[in-house]
Amino acid sequence: KAGVTQTPRYLIKTRGQQVTLSCSPISGHRSVSWYQQTPGQGLQFLFEYFSETQRNKGNFPGRFSGRQFSNSRSEMNVSTLELGDSALYLCASSPRGGDGYTFGSGTRLTVV
């Protein structure tokens, strides 16, 4: 079966712009989580969605937001981009959340 699909794979944006990243979970998985991975901070939790509801949120500013659609696909948005937002953004899906998380290949965002 298909894995977790993230698009686009690479993005270059200018400071101040906004960006939307997409994640399609494994078929049947209803929980989608987002993580930011940087060399300095490692893997940091952004938020988790289940059945279109945000169940948990990490310690990121309000510029980071997300949503989940009825088909479980999720999007993440970052507004007013800063240089420090450059990172690999990973999404992970799970049947119900709580365990069994499978990661996608990520979107590499570069802010210039």
Next chain:
Amino acid sequence: GENVEQHPSTLSVQEGDSAVIKCTYSDSASNYFPWYKQELGKRPQLIIDIRSNVGEKKDQRIAVTLNKTAKHFSLHITETQPEDSAVYFCAASMGRGNKLVFGAGTILRVKS
């Protein structure tokens, strides 16, 4: 706070030797502990996980042990091979179980 400490940060072993990576978590309510392997430029892949009602779990050359009282868990890799070289991350479920808090990662190098 919610954190997971992971040691060592780098580990070099000879092919055929064993490797042990240790993690300590802060939240006594954590009940799920996965380990991920991430090769350069690739997504994190789940290699083994354990729930808090189990003390040990083994899968071929890989095993994980959990000490709930001390709040620490360890990954053991026996008969290491060059293809085991990667970054290994431990994680613990926190925040009502719907998010994973990751350790900082261990770079494992297996020398042939």
